[in-house]
Amino acid sequence: MSLYATQDEKKQAAAKAALKHLPKGGILGVGTGSTVNFLIELLPELQLEAAVASSEATAQRLKKLGIEVVDMNSVGGLDAYVDGADEIDRHMHMIKGGGAALTREKIVASIAKKFVCIVDDSKWVEQLGHDFPLPVEVIPMARSAVARKIVSLGGDPVYREGVVTDNGNVILDVHNLNILNALELEKTINDIPGVVCNGIFAINKADIAVVATDHGIEERTAV
Numbered sequence: 001m002s003l004y005a006t007q008d009e010k011k012q013a014a015a016k017a018a019l020k021h022l023p024k025g026g027i028l029g030v031g032t033g034s035t036v037n038f039l040i041e042l043l044p045e046l047q048l049e050a051a052v053a054s055s056e057a058t059a060q061r062l063k064k065l066g067i068e069v070v071d072m073n074s075v076g077g078l079d080a081y082v083d084g085a086d087e088i089d090r091h092m093h094m095i096k097g098g099g100a101a102l103t104r105e106k107i108v109a110s111i112a113k114k115f116v117c118i119v120d121d122s123k124w125v126e127q128l129g130h131d132f133p134l135p136v137e138v139i140p141m142a143r144s145a146v147a148r149k150i151v152s153l154g155g156d157p158v159y160r161e162g163v164v165t166d167n168g169n170v171i172l173d174v175h176n177l178n179i180l181n182a183l184e185l186e187k188t189i190n191d192i193p194g195v196v197c198n199g200i201f202a203i204n205k206a207d208i209a210v211v212a213t214d215h216g217i218e219e220r221t222a223v
Contacts, residue, residue: 142194
């Protein structure tokens with residue numbers, strides 16, 4: 001029997017448990033998504049100096065709570081970055097981008113001393129890409145050209161209609177990729193002309209995952 005009645009309760013529990021891994025009074029990078037939204041409500045407890053947001057939606061939520069949001073160009077680094085994931089495996093590799101903020105998320109994660117991933121256990125997988133398609137942010141004029149290259153890699157790209165990223169680009173959701181080497185595939189897709197960024201987070205992987213399970217919170221690191 002689960003300790004939690006709903007998936008939202010699991011997300012709330014993961015968010016609360018993550019607080020001890022985040023800096024008090026420091027500068028925090030904050031991700032995007034439903035689990036992070038629960039965390040944002042708790043951030044006033046940390047009395048942060050400032051935050052860097054990975055999306056406009058997150059920036060607005062932070063500002064409503066009175067947390068100063070600063071441009072990433074004005075900071076030399078971040079004490080930590082906290083975000084959810086669409087999938088995460090035992091290597092702490094992730095797929096992200098369900099909310100179309102993957103490029104900014106990856107940029108913010110790249111300057112953080114620590115990446116804390118908060119998820120419920122439905123996001124924990126044996127192999128990335130098995131159930132969740134891989135988002136790829138693409139410059140609009142290159143959409144078809146990038147899609148053809150991805151097909152040659154064995155993927156089945158689908159244009160995410162009606163979605164424009166905060167950067168003015170489009171998203172291809174790639175189904176049926178066999179992601180056996182996440183690090184190499186991340187680099188390969190990023191090298192395709194017209195690709196801005198893809199949703200594999202293996203170069204900037206999580207340092208710790210705070211996972212809400214039916215039996216409570218588990219803290220997991222790479223194995």
